[in-house]
Amino acid sequence: MNLVENVTAGILVALFLWTARRVRSRWTSRASRNTPVPSDYVMEQQLMGQSGNLTRPDLPHGAHRDLVDLLHDLHARGGRPSVRTIADLTKLPRSTVHKVMCSKDLGGSSEAAQAIACAHSSRQRHKVTNEEHEEVLDDLAHRVEILWRNAKKEEAGPDPVEAAAMKILSQMSNGAGTHLPERIADPEWDAITKSRLLGASYDPEHSLLTLWFETPDAVTHFDLEDGTWPEEFARTLSLMVGKLVHVAVCALPDFELDSD
Structure with missing residues (x-):
């Protein structure tokens, strides 16, 4: 095979490889548009409750159940905001908000539960003075703190x-x-x-x-x-x-x- 034939063969091989890459690129692009959203992303969005319909955990009678019931009642009266909205209001991580509201385990902290409760209460504020509103929030925070501490004791067992x-x-x-x-x-x-x-x-x-x-x-x-x-x-x-x-x-x- 002479020089001309070698060059011609090289050009043909390069052209074939270029065409194959173009076909593969177009196929991958179309496939990516039709590929379902990754399951971990879907689970995260469901976890964060975009619609605001947070799942109330099934808990036995006790302080933890009373705490979760209170938070979910406040959530409903506050217009059922999403986890993202609650996180923005409280400056808490979305995962913490979800744990406090939806986990069967006592997640987060007393301070986190108080912040979430007060955020819900603030969303349903009506015709009250600032002083009256602060008193309502103080009473609510104290109630949540007692429930959270009692729930922590239940979790740890009797002293x-x-x-x-x-x-x-x-x-x-x-x-x-x-x-x-x-x-x-x-x-x-x-x-x-x-x-x-x-x-x-x-x-x-x-x-x-x-x-x-x-x-x-x-x-x-x-x-x-x-x-x-x-x-x-x-x-x-x-x-x-x-x-x-x-x-x-x-x-x-x-x-x-x-x-x-």
Whole structure:
């Protein structure tokens, strides 16, 4: 094969390769336009709830369920904004908003849940003053904080000190298992039996157990809060759990304080 034939063959090969690349390029371009959107993108958009119809998780009864129900009710009353909109309002990542609203696990933080609740509430603001609106948001944030902390406790399981305190109170009410009532003054014992126990919360950093009661009248309220019985209760509790525990009582009146 002479030089001319070699050059001609090279040109033909180059032309063939160029034509093949053009055909492949056009086919790839058309195929890309007809290819479905990648599944991870679709899942992300569904996850973020573009339409604002966020899925409420199926949760057992408890504080986490109460928290999620509250957030979804606020979301509905606020016009069902999308996750993107909520994230823009709260400056939270969209993944955090979705976890707080839709996850079966307690996602995010107390602060994130408070921000989302307040954002929903702000969207349904009506004819109220700025001061009234701030009070509403403060009350809502406090309510969300309590629910989130209780949900966190449920997730972690009962605290040993709180469980021991509840056991002692149960024994006191049944008159069994402890001689504690014998060391409590009659007016204070009457106040304990008349009041409704709401719960117990333990602060390990300060070794402080707070007992929450709801009182029916002013006399019961002050006998319960101002008595010396928490000291006796603390001694019994400390012996049971094997460490020093301080006890405080918080009485919430179920009556008008100035009624008497």
